[in-house]
Amino acid sequence: MSAVRDRLRLLALLRGVGPGLLTLLCGQIVLTSMVPPATAIALAYLLDRVQGVRAGSLAAAAAPLLVFAGVLLLGHVLEAVRDPLVYAAQARIDGKHRAAVARLAATSHTIDALERPEVQRLIRLARADPENWTERTPGAGAVAQLAEFGRAITLLSSAVVLAAYAWWLIPVLVLPAVLYQQLNRMDSLRWYRAWRSNSGAALHAGLWYDAIVSPSEGKDIRVFGLGQWALDRSEEHIHTLYDPVFAVAKHQIRAHWRQLALLLVPMTVAFLAVSQAAARGHRSLAVAMAVLSAGAAVYRVFGGEPRDVIGGIASLHAFDGLRAQLGPGTPAAVLEAEADAAPSAVPVRFEGVGFTYPGASRRVLDELDLEIRPGELVAIVGLNGAGKSTLIKLLAGLYEPDRGRITADGVDIATLGPVAWRRRIAVVFQDFVRYHLSAADNVALGNAAVPVDRAAVRAAARDAGLTEVLDRLPDGWDTPLARTRTGGVDLSGGQWQQVVLARALYAVRTGARLLVLDEPTAHLDVRTEFEVFERLAAHKGDASVVLISHRLSTVRQADRIVLLEGGRVVESGTHERLMAAGGRYAEMFTIQADRFNRGYDDRIEEGELI
Incomplete structure (x- = not known):
């Protein structure tokens, strides 16, 4: 039942093609399916008339010749228009599918799911962008599924021609062809299982390739002589990906001769029987040719590419898995409604917030309590690993706390919704x-x-x-x-x-109304950084500002300085108050000031236009 449901789902995608194009495509498929039996009948009609030319006029063969030529011409015309129609239909289906994948990823409320390897693998499989001969798109699968109805029409109409000669030809020719198609479909499934079992290797190989050709990573690759090393890593992943697929291919080549015999033996028996009957005069040559042509059409019916359907279904299944990982996404109407909310400056509080990154054991934030008042400039300081950047990601709603909550004017920001909340907040990340x-x-x-x-x-x-x-x-x-x-x-x-x-x-x-800056001036010298903070304080209006900086000399301008340690607030107050307290902040400030007085500068770089 699941296989039938998957195929019906492929057919449902055809609604996105549009009525006009879908009508043209269906018409092309139906007419094309009638060409093989029509060719067989027209050929028989032509041979029958040609055999009677001696007794009649040569002009008697003109009409059947025109009919035969007309059928052949129609077949060529239908084949000529097939590719443009199929391309247009697939493009519309795949375009909507890719948009759905992109929307699903873009409207995911947090980024933790996007960081998981399994999600990246599903995105690659679901995005309908084939990178090799084994991958297919939902559009290709939908059109292939529709084409199977056309082949069914060809089978039925060809069977009528065969039955007119001898009913026993139908099981002799059709049953082996059906069995051959099933074996072919099983082979295609083995291909996909071999491919999908190592799809992660394709992702790794692609990452190494991108690094090799990227201008940014190219600097390291050339300076440190990593070119051959990167190529070896990429080749290793490629072998991991393709070796099992090639093993399946070798097995299929060896088994192909047995499958070919499955077709040749009954075909030879049927064709010899029909030929002998014609030679002995039991049937006319015209009838024999019609039967032979219809029999060949039966085998062409089962010559469709099952990988199109299998690959299209695989892409839909990957999309289902992606939706299960990321959630259903936010409907466009909800996004617009949330975006209309008028932001205003409100107090923001961390209330007993705890957080641990997925797959890690160390708690980055532990029972964190912090208030950001309207219009206040708060500086967050602390050693590396204290949780400063994690605090920013939680504040931006990119992660959700494991415990506790973050509120805006007493309302949990999770209740406000990500779009409405992010309309109130602007963030400058360190890795912008x-x-x-x-x-x-x-x-x-x-x-x-x-x-x-x-x-x-x-x-x-x-x-x-x-x-x-x-x-x-x-x-x-x-x-x-x-x-x-x-x-x-x-x-x-x-x-x-x-x-x-x-x-x-x-x-x-x-x-x-809330500006969050995570090391926003790490690449500036001390003097420029000081000027930037002066401008920031002067032009922030009534917005609140949360600032993270490793330079304590500049955060002394803040209305309040908060020191994080062990995922908690351990000190809070103005620069003067914290210095007077003689605690950890005063110790850190004194050490940094001494380094600066001895000529050290924390500036990362200062440069011109390149």
């Missing part, structure tokens, strides 16, 4: 994304849910200190920020951080 877009687009991405406000874009760039960089770009705001784009340039790390800071400030100017 460098989009290969224009400078203007890179800033405006800070709030893609609203129409681009060019005045707000320019104001955010001014507040972030980006104006001087923009003045030096070849095409100003329209300059692509990537050398791989025509007329594009690369920026230094510090300049990119100014772009990303402008992106966050643009979000604040267009509605965000």
Whole structure:
């Protein structure tokens, strides 16, 4: 029953093709299915008339010749239009399927599922983007399933021609052909099982290939001489992927001769019987040719590619698995409703929050209590591994706490919904994304849910200190920020951080009321960082700001400094109060200040346009 259900599901996808195109495709398939038996009948009609030419006129053969030629021409025309119709139908089905996969991944509320290898494997199988000869798409499966109805019409109509000669030809020719098709389908299933059992190796091989051809990883590969090593790793994964598939192929080649005999023996018996009957005069040559042509059509009926159907079903099953892993996604109507919510500055609280990364045993946050007041600039400091970046990811809703809750004005942010909550928040991550877009687009991405406000874009760039960089770009705001784009340039790390800071400030100017900065100025020197924080404090308006920085000399401007240790808040207060307390913060600040006075600088890089 599950196999029938899967095939019906493939057929249901054809609704996405559209009535006009679907009608044309069905018409092509039905007419094509009638060509083989029509060819057999037209050939018999032609031979019958040609045999009587001696007694009659040569013109008597003209009409059947035209009929035969017309049937052949129709077959060629139908074959010519088949590929465009099939391509258009598959493109529409697969386009909607890919959009559904992308929507499922994009509307997943958190990112923890996307980090799992199993989810990445399912995405690769479900995305309907074949990378080798064993993979198929739902569109190919749906069209192939529809074509099977056409082959059924060919089988029935050819069987009528055979039955007109001798009923025993039907079981003699059809039953072996059915058995051959089942064996062929079983072979295809073995292919897919061998392939899917090692689909993770395909993902690893693809990652190594991308690293080899990528400009960013290419620096390490060339400097450290990793080229051959990377190729060896990629080749190892390729062998892991393909060796079992090739083993199945070798077995199928050896067994193919037995399957071929399954077809040749009954075909030879039937054709010899019909030929002998014609030679002895029991049947005319015309009837014999019609039977032989119809018999050949029966075998062509079972020559369809079962991998199209099997591969299409496999892609749908992978999509089902992906939906089970990621959840059903957020409907578009809900997204729009949540996006309409008017954000406002409210107190945000961590209430007994605990969190452990999936698959890990160490608790990163443990009974964390923290309040972020409206309009307050809070600095989060602590040693590496204290949980600072994890706190930011939880605050952004990218992960959900294992225990406790995060509230906005007393309401759990999980109850608010991810879209409504993220409309209130702008985040600059330490590993921010460098989009290969224009400078203007890179800033405006800070709030893609609203129409681009060019005045707000320019104001955010001014507040972030980006104006001087923009003045030096070849095409100003329209300059692509990537050398791989025509007329594009690369920026230094510090300049990119100014772009990303402008992106966050643009979000604040267009509605965000909580600005979260995770090491936003790690690539800036101390003086520039201090100026950026001054501008940030001056232009944040009534928004709250949560700031993570490893430079304690700059966070002293914060309204409140919070020290994390062991996943908990161990100290909290102003810089002056914490220094007077002489605790861990005062110790860390003193050590860092002493290093700076001795000439050390925590600046990661400072550069020009590249």
